[in-house]
Amino acid sequence: MQLMDTVNEFGSSISPMFEALSIKVVSFSTADSPHQKDYPIEFEILTRTKIDLYKQEAITHILSIQGYIPGSISIGHQHESLFIIPQNVHIECNYKLLSIDKKDMQRILQHSQPNLHYSEWLIDAIKNANILVELKTNQNTFTEWPLGIKSAVIL
Numbered sequence: 198m199q200l201m202d203t204v205n206e207f208g209s210s211i212s213p214m215f216e217a218l219s220i221k222v223v224s225f226s227t228a229d230s231p232h233q234k235d236y237p238i239e240f241e242i243l244t245r246t247k248i249d250l251y252k253q254e255a256i257t258h259i260l261s262i263q264g265y266i267p268g269s270i271s272i273g274h275q276h277e278s279l280f281i282i283p284q285n286v287h288i289e290c291n292y293k294l295l296s297i298d299k300k301d302m303q304r305i306l307q308h309s310q311p312n313l314h315y316s317e318w319l320i321d322a323i324k325n326a327n328i329l330v331e332l333k334t335n336q337n338t339f340t341e342w343p344l345g346i347k348s349a350v351i352l
Contacts, residue, residue, distance in 0.1 A: 207255060207302040208248035211315055215246035219352040225345040228268030240264030253299045259292040281332045281342060288330060295322040316351055323349045
């Protein structure tokens, strides 16, 4: 298989399935409720994979992050009074999550289930990404908070 053929094949057989992909993620952090119960913090991440024929690479970007903080999240030490308040989160962005070259495309295409294999690459990239979101605090300020992704699943 020639390398240019690899890029075209990846673009026609894999890329369309990942054009607009929703991924549900769960943070390592939990939110506290007034009833001393911990709630998981979940987000939906929308990604898009495009083929750049000029650079001969596939690039996946995060386009948006949506979710809800169901309770407060303590920041810093246990006895400090700063915490993130419950809130809806909707962020539009263009965060470059994953870039693969033509040799990686060829490895993916040679896999017995190339779409599943590429999905695993995306999930690993999301779990390892350092994604910060700006959230409101109880002191009417904003703070950057890392998502810290514990699990991710393609919807």
